[in-house]
Amino acid sequence: MLAEIVENKPINKVLYSLWVKVEEAYKLPLPGQFFLLYIDNVFLGRPLTPVDVSKTHIRFIYIVKGRGTLYLSGLTEGKIRIEGPFGKGIVPEKDxxxxxxxxxxxxxxxxxxxxxxxxxxxxxxxxxxxxxxxxxxxxxxxxxxxxxxxxxxxxxxxxxxxxxxxxxxxxxxxxxxxxxxxxxxxxxxxxxxxxxxxxDMMGCAQGLCNGCAVKSVNGGYIRTCIKGPVFETREIIL
Ligand SMILES: Cc1cc2nc3c(=O)[nH]c(=O)nc-3n(C[C@H](O)[C@H](O)[C@H](O)COP(=O)(O)OP(=O)(O)OC[C@H]3O[C@@H](n4cnc5c(N)ncnc54)[C@H](O)[C@@H]3O)c2cc1C
Structure with a gap:
């Protein structure tokens, strides 16, 4: 879906806050689920988790890590493609x-x-x-x-x-x-x-490339993008 950049600015020495207005209906995420942001100068979407959402707006907080997020930090207007939510979310159950x-x-x-x-x-x-x-x-x-x-x-x-x-x-x-x-x-x-x-590292986020695989305690690997990104600590070996 296309989203309009409403605000994208540094909020301290390392963190940026990005607000986008989405142009079509989307499924509201559960905690832990993430979106892929397609940034013009890099091939794969970059995963970010929302800190705030409404039917029309999503807010992200991010740090500049490499090429994609550096480019993102310079965008103050225009449209950006966002897909998601991806992954499995989690809701706290205990008091x-x-x-x-x-x-x-x-x-x-x-x-x-x-x-x-x-x-x-x-x-x-x-x-x-x-x-x-x-x-x-x-x-x-x-x-x-x-x-x-x-x-x-x-x-x-x-x-x-x-x-x-x-x-x-x-x-x-x-x-x-x-x-x-x-x-x-x-x-x-x-x-x-x-x-x-x-x-950590994530490639396609669709379960296809195995770039995000983590070791399972049961042997073999689990793809973070579809089985995660949230895991109970006893499920995986970091
Ligand atoms: C589920 C999830 C949620 C996240 N949420 C946040 C958040 O809310 N805020 C935040 O600041 N950061 C978050 N991150 C981290 C953020 O996605 C990275 O900092 C960002 O992707 C870095 O992109 P870059 O182009 O700036 O960095 P670069 O280091 O230039 O590029 C990193 C990208 O290169 C690709 N890549 C490189 N090597 C491999 C490999 N071996 N396998 C697969 N792909 C590879 C991947 O697409 C990777 O995302 C999240 C990451 C994940 C997985």
């Missing part, structure tokens, strides 16, 4: 949940918060430095508590998010962030359900 976000991994977790609004949701949000933080006003409305953790101690607690998880306080965990963070969480051997949102 007390902890969201664990690393960097731009906060994006899908903000979208997930509103699906748990009437229950107890806490957030651990880690970044390298205060300049990379998304403003608390973007997400505090949905939360009971949040803890900011910076690697250099420039705001909140100092260190890594993984140091501040108290498993005994929660029923379920939702995690999105860099691969190293996800791997550490996998090694922590939680007794309760832990859902990892994978945002």
């Amino acid at each position: 007390k949940i902890l969201l664990i976000a690393g960097g731009v991994g906060i994006a899908p977790l903000i979208y997930l918060m509103r699906f748990h609004e009437s229950k107890h949701t806490d957030l651990l949000y880690g970044v390298k430095n205060v300049s990379e933080l998304l403003s608390e006003s973007e997400y505090m409305y949905y939360l009971n508590n949040s803890l900011i953790i910076t690697e250099d101690g420039s705001k909140g607690k100092k260190g890594l998010v993984t140091h501040y998880i108290k498993e005994e306080d929660y029923d379920e965990f939702f995690v999105c962030g860099p691969l190293g963070m996800l791997k550490t969480i996998q090694q922590m051997d939680f007794k309760k359900p832990v859902y990892l949102f994978l945002e």
Whole structure:
């Protein structure tokens, strides 16, 4: 579907906010589902997860990583092709949940918060430095508590998010962030359900190219684009 760029601007040192207005009806995504954005200077669509949606508008928060997102960050008007939602989504089922976000991994977790609004949701949000933080006003409305953790101690607690998880306080965990963070969480051997949102490499996003395959605990590989991008931590080997 075609979408008009309504606003696309930096919101801090590393994050951009993109609002688009879609020109036809689309299926509203579940948390974890993603869209492919077709950017003129690259061949494959680039996957981004929504932070906010309505029948007519979608908002994304993204970082500039390579050629595609760099080009995207320079677009301030015009139309862009967007397809989706793709993948399997997830809705929190338990009462007390902890969201664990690393960097731009906060994006899908903000979208997930509103699906748990009437229950107890806490957030651990880690970044390298205060300049990379998304403003608390973007997400505090949905939360009971949040803890900011910076690697250099420039705001909140100092260190890594993984140091501040108290498993005994929660029923379920939702995690999105860099691969190293996800791997550490996998090694922590939680007794309760832990859902990892994978945002690593993805090719066609249609289950055809196997570019996004991850190792399954049952042997073989699973394609993130159709079976994920959200997996219970005991399903996969990172
Ligand atoms: C489900 C999902 C949701 C995401 N949501 C967000 C989000 O909300 N915000 C955000 O900032 N980032 C998100 N990302 C990450 C984002 O998609 C990447 O940062 C972006 O695609 C980088 O594109 P680029 O052209 O700038 O980078 P480049 O590094 O130039 O290109 C990366 C792209 O190259 C292709 N590619 C390269 N190698 C391979 C390979 N081995 N197999 C298959 N394809 C390959 C893929 O299309 C890949 O997306 C998400 C990723 C996934 C998978």
